[in-house]
Amino acid sequence: MTEQELVTRAKAGDDEAFAQLMRDNEKRIYNLTLRMTGNPEDAMDLAQEAFLNAWRGLKFFQGDSAFSTWVYRLASNACIDHLRRKKRRQDISAPMPTDEEDDSQPDIPDDRFRPDRELERRELRRAVIRGLEQLSDEHRQVLVMRELNGLSYQEIADVLDLEAGTVKSRIARARNSLRKILVESGNFSIPPSS
Amino acid sequence: MNCNKYLDLISARLDGQLTVQEDADLTAHLQTCPACRAIAKDMDGLHSALAAVGEVDVPPELSQTVLSKIRAEKRPNRRRTLRQLSALAACLVLCVTAWYVSLPDLNSDPQVLSDAWNTASAGQTVPSAVRYVAEDPKFKSLPLSIDAYSLSKTDSAFVPSAHLLDSADGLTRFLAQFPADDLSLAENTYDESFFLTNRLLAVVVQESSSSITHTVSELTEDSLTILRDTSVPGDNDHPRWLMLIPTQLAGPERTLTVELIDQ
Known part of the structure; x- marks a missing residue:
């Protein structure tokens, strides 16, 4: 059964059809919420919230985008709302600069990637996950969508209601921010002089 | 360089x-x-x-938990989906005239209603319809989503109403008029951080017999239309409905129209 057929059935109240839509999308949704929050419990709650909101709002899903894109957007919004609430609770007030404000030139790197010498693959993986958690929500969001969930620039633009050019720029700055974090944590090393 | x-x-x-x-x-x-x-x-x-x-495996209870909640919501006197709301027969005792009459009362609580709604007026030019119009320079659009809660009690003096809430405190005061219902989910969902960038449109209608159906026929960026149909039998186990519709702030000046139309 196609996604469209499942959506039609779910709109008519068929919760088994909706269950199939969930199974088709849950891996991508859960991985998004997990990487955005870094916490399996929060990730589970937010993924559930996204699917529940999808069910409740199904009547108004017009099919302008794929259901998978729509529910992904709900999950993304749920994550951002959650992180915003969490930050307020923790009284963390220092805002991260947005990519649009970051007009500085990229720093000249003083380190270089050396997985062969410095890190086992597993260690590097952990370092990258920790690095992701240190990024601004905005940067982590686009990197998770692009690098972990494999969304295209246009899909990310659709989910976040941005221009594709902005997505391209934001991903570049997110990558550069993560690179700098890994440099500072010693996971990139000083390049040889040449 | x-x-x-x-x-x-x-x-x-x-x-x-x-x-x-x-x-x-x-x-x-x-x-x-x-x-x-x-x-x-x-x-x-x-x-x-x-x-x-890479990707991690999904805990198996994710979809099962959601399904359980969906099925629980289908039971009477619980939070319901709009799909169900529109399919349900819903009854309104009061006529359109009552809605017109309700407008002064609607505006009587400035703590709940935003300034925009204090200027709301009935659409006299629309026969058999009631229209609230909110003009707010910060108002952006209605999203294509809506939360619906079934409320437990009816009130013979009830009139349908629409409110634009602009703060968590305002929402708390608004929800306090339904003391018999557990609306903590709504209160938790729309907290202070939500209202930093959003407002909440709240619409209340009442159903207390089984001869009228309410249907949300249209929800666009700038209008919500509810049809009241007396030709479709319904049920009477959901006497009153609260609809909560989040709206975003920031953007060009817009007009929000909420209409209740008799069919």
């Missing part, structure tokens, strides 16, 4: 997003710029490392 623009190109190349010309430009630049060459190498390594992070 201004290397800033090459950061975008270095990144986009990892995603296969460069045109032939951009690729040539970047290649030429990298041959002359050791700093960007090092960044490109770092980013290439980062790209591989991120790919190695």
Whole structure:
């Protein structure tokens, strides 16, 4: 059964059809919420919230985008709302600069990637996950969508209601921010002089 | 040398997003710029490392828990979906005239109603319809989503109403008029941080017999239309409905119209 057929059935109240839509999308949704929050419990709650909101709002899903894109957007919004609430609770007030404000030139790197010498693959993986958690929500969001969930620039633009050019720029700055974090944590090393 | 623009190109190349010309430009630049060459190498390594992070398996209880909640919501006197709401027969004892009459009362609580709604007026030019119009320079659009809660009690003096809430405190005061219902989910969902960038449109209708159906016939960026149909039998186990519709702030000036139309 196609996604469209499942959506039609779910709109008519068929919760088994909706269950199939969930199974088709849950891996991508859960991985998004997990990487955005870094916490399996929060990730589970937010993924559930996204699917529940999808069910409740199904009547108004017009099919302008794929259901998978729509529910992904709900999950993304749920994550951002959650992180915003969490930050307020923790009284963390220092805002991260947005990519649009970051007009500085990229720093000249003083380190270089050396997985062969410095890190086992597993260690590097952990370092990258920790690095992701240190990024601004905005940067982590686009990197998770692009690098972990494999969304295209246009899909990310659709989910976040941005221009594709902005997505391209934001991903570049997110990558550069993560690179700098890994440099500072010693996971990139000083390049040889040449 | 201004290397800033090459950061975008270095990144986009990892995603296969460069045109032939951009690729040539970047290649030429990298041959002359050791700093960007090092960044490109770092980013290439980062790209591989991120790919190695991979995806984790989904806990099996995720979809099962959601399904359980969906089925629980289908039971009477619980939070309901709009799909169900529109399908349900819903009854309104009061006529359109009552809605008109309700407007002064609607405006009587400035703590709940925003300034925009204090200027709301009935659409006298629309026969058999009631219209509230909110003009708010900060109002952006209605999203295509809506929460519906079934409320437990009816009130013979009830009149349908629409409210635009602009703060968590305002929502709390608004919800306090339904003391018999557990609306903590709504209160928790729309907290202070929500109202930083959003407002909440709240619409209340009442059903207390089984001869009228309410249907949300249209929800667009700037209008909500509810049809009241007396020709369709319904049920009477959901006497009153509260609909909560989040709206975003910021954007060009817009007009929000909420209509209740008799069919």
